[in-house]
Amino acid sequence: MTHGTLKNLMGGLALLSLAVCLAAPVLHFLGRISEGSFKTTFLVASIAWFVFAAGRGFVRKAPAGREPMP
Amino acid sequence: MAERWAKLAAAMDKLYEFDREAVIPDKLQSGGKFAGLFAGEHVAATEFVIGAFFVLHGVGARDLIGGLFLGNLLAVLSWTFICAPIAVRTRLTLYWYLRKIAGPGVTVLYNILCAFLYCVLAGAMISVSATAVGLLFGIPVPKLGTVFPTSAGWVLITLALGAAFTTVAILGFAKLSRFAEIASPWIFCVFIGGAVAVLPRLGVRPDLGNLWEVATTKIWNGVAVAGQEKLGFWHVLFFAWFCNLAMHVGLSDMALFRYAKKWTYGLFTAFGVYPGHMLAWMASGVMVAAIGREMHPGLMAFEAAGIAGVAGVLLAGWTTANPTLYRAGLALQTITPNWPRWKITLIAGAVTTILACFPVFFLKLLDYVAIYGLVLMPMGAVVFAEHWIFPRLGIEQYLAEKRGWTFNGAALGVWLGTLAIAFILPLHLYFRWLPCWFIALAAYTALMAARRPR
Numbered sequence: 001m002t003h004g005t006l007k008n009l010m011g012g013l014a015l016l017s018l019a020v021c022l023a024a025p026v027l028h029f030l031g032r033i034s035e036g037s038f039k040t041t042f043l044v045a046s047i048a049w050f051v052f053a054a055g056r057g058f059v060r061k062a063p064a065g066r067e068p069m070p
Numbered sequence: 071m072a073e074r075w076a077k078l079a080a081a082m083d084k085l086y087e088f089d090r091e092a093v094i095p096d097k098l099q100s101g102g103k104f105a106g107l108f109a110g111e112h113v114a115a116t117e118f119v120i121g122a123f124f125v126l127h128g129v130g131a132r133d134l135i136g137g138l139f140l141g142n143l144l145a146v147l148s149w150t151f152i153c154a155p156i157a158v159r160t161r162l163t164l165y166w167y168l169r170k171i172a173g174p175g176v177t178v179l180y181n182i183l184c185a186f187l188y189c190v191l192a193g194a195m196i197s198v199s200a201t202a203v204g205l206l207f208g209i210p211v212p213k214l215g216t217v218f219p220t221s222a223g224w225v226l227i228t229l230a231l232g233a234a235f236t237t238v239a240i241l242g243f244a245k246l247s248r249f250a251e252i253a254s255p256w257i258f259c260v261f262i263g264g265a266v267a268v269l270p271r272l273g274v275r276p277d278l279g280n281l282w283e284v285a286t287t288k289i290w291n292g293v294a295v296a297g298q299e300k301l302g303f304w305h306v307l308f309f310a311w312f313c314n315l316a317m318h319v320g321l322s323d324m325a326l327f328r329y330a331k332k333w334t335y336g337l338f339t340a341f342g343v344y345p346g347h348m349l350a351w352m353a354s355g356v357m358v359a360a361i362g363r364e365m366h367p368g369l370m371a372f373e374a375a376g377i378a379g380v381a382g383v384l385l386a387g388w389t390t391a392n393p394t395l396y397r398a399g400l401a402l403q404t405i406t407p408n409w410p411r412w413k414i415t416l417i418a419g420a421v422t423t424i425l426a427c428f429p430v431f432f433l434k435l436l437d438y439v440a441i442y443g444l445v446l447m448p449m450g451a452v453v454f455a456e457h458w459i460f461p462r463l464g465i466e467q468y469l470a471e472k473r474g475w476t477f478n479g480a481a482l483g484v485w486l487g488t489l490a491i492a493f494i495l496p497l498h499l500y501f502r503w504l505p506c507w508f509i510a511l512a513a514y515t516a517l518m519a520a521r522r523p524r
Contacts, residue, residue: 021259025267025375030276038267039376046256046378053252 007056014052020045092161092328099329104338107326112314112346113258115198115387116191118367119435120313121354124306126214126363127436128294131286133303138351141310142343148311148318149327150336152450156457157327164324168449171456172481173470178405179482180449185401187442189418192394193425196235197432199387200227202368202380211366212429215297219427232423235388239395239419240412250389257389258345260382264374265353268360289359308500309436310347315443315503320450365433395419437499444503448488451510452481459515465522480517484510 021042028038124134160167169177201211209223219225238246270276274284286292294300317323318339327335357370364370371379399415406414425431431438460467470478488510492502 018255018259021256021263025263029266029269029274031270035267039378042263042375043378046259046381049256050252053256054249 010052010056014049014056017045017048098331101335104335105341108339108342112342113254113350114390115195117350118354119432121351122358123436125355125358126295126298127301128292129290129301129306130292131290134290134306137303137306138310138348141307142347144311145343146340149339153318153321153323154327154333154336157324158330158333161328164321170468170471171453172478173475175476176482181401185398188394188398189422190425190431192391192422194432194435195387195391196231196426198367199231199384201366202383203227205368205372214365214433217430225427228426232426235391236419239392240415246392253385253389257382257386260375260379261350261353264379265356268357268374271360289356295363305500312443312503313439316446320446321453440499444492447503447507448485448510451507452514455511455514465519484514
């Protein structure tokens with residue numbers, strides 16, 4: 001697997017993880033999954049996001065530093 | 071004395087040397103980059119507190135939605151019509167432009183004040199994170215209205231977090247900044263996911279048929295909790311507008327917009343403020359209603375999203391307190407020119423950590439945000455007057471630079487005078503900045519016009 005393909009795969013998986021983070025509470029709200037299942041799914045998807053996003057190098061290039069703000 | 075000020079100014083200039091020159095055309099960034107940059111902004115630990123406070127202050131649902139929509143629109147327009155045009159025309163940071171206008175002595179004072187304000191803000195962020203960590207150890211969060219630390223456990227947690235945040239700010243600022251970039255979209259998911267997940271607990275049916283009824287009766291029901299001032303539409307509108315006052319009307323975002331190809335890029339700030347200062351605030355309002363209106367960001371997130379929610383509060387505090395501490399260190403370094411960066415960041419971290427022990431800073435966050443913007447705003451008015459009004463009235467620009475003044479007395483006087491007027495103005499704190507901006511504008515123009523040779 002080339003570096004580019006791996007990077008794309010990581011990016012796709014990262015976005016999928018984030019989508020799961022958003023889908024889990026919706027499924028809980030709709031009554032499809034229990035609160036416990038939602039929280040576990042959310043936690044696992046969150047860990048996955050950090051792993052894949054870090055692997056993909058999801059870092060935006062900021063034009064400059066910004067002052068701290070609330 | 072004058073020599074001392076000159077030394078301080080020279081030290082400060084050295085620190086900011088890297089952005090002294092105007093941005094060259096090759097370095098300009100596209101609109102897409104700005105949209106991407108702003109999209110990840112405005113999701114800080116303080117969002118957990120601000121949105122919840124609107125519920126505690128008894129804001130009604132209609133007032134909240136209308137106020138946030140219009141207030142954020144005014145903020146976007148302020149970036150677009152006040153900050154971005156000056157940045158695009160000068161291609162300078164506020165620091166260097168203010169130096170030309172007010173003199174290096176005033177910029178030293180401005181920087182020191184900024185450092186203190188940043189320390190308070192970072193302290194509030196540490197306090198918010200402490201509510202999450204304290205939950206794990208069963209340490210009670212100080213009640214509303216508390217000023218001083220209420221337990222040894224609270225002090226220990228804030229000291230431990232402050233020490234950890236400061237250490238990272240010293241050792242790994244760049245790495246944590248990269249980590250913050252990754253954490254930002256996820257933290258936004260914690261807000262949205264947490265709010266959606268607690269809707270059944272508030273009685274919202276899956277078909278959303280009673281969503282508005284629940285919103286108006288159980289969340290933003292217009293009833294303030296005991297001891298909290300009742301806020302309405304205008305308070306929310308002004309809060310959303312001035313929440314980043316130092317950045318738009320105060321012009322500190324010139325540092326960003328000097329890279330913009332066009333001033334209209336100011337409109338891209340909408341990608342940041344509407345998700346962060348509308349959706350995230352509304353989400354934290356939903357979450358606080360679900361825990362019985364208790365100001366406890368850690369508990370709020372834990373009840374809504376479990377361990378991931380607690381991690382969200384902790385990381386939101388950490389990733390936003392880190393650059394704040396770094397900036398505070400940078401600003402303070404001006405008065406200790408021979409000190410290494412680690413030492414001054416350590417001092418800033420120590421001050422911040424001590425401040426974080428006092429719950430008043432996060433429990434009075436709305437008022438602090440108002441004061442933060444108000445204190446820095448007059449300098450924005452001074453720069454605005456010098457940039458736009460002086461050429462039209464034939465008043466000579468940049469006298470401080472041309473005549474080598476350390477202090478432009480008019481700028482300093484207007485700054486202090488405006489703050490004095492703001493202090494006594496018989497208006498709600500949230501509304502004071504607007505008349506004061508016009509007062510500062512008129513006063514500075516009049517004072518500098520009076521100096522014209524006849």
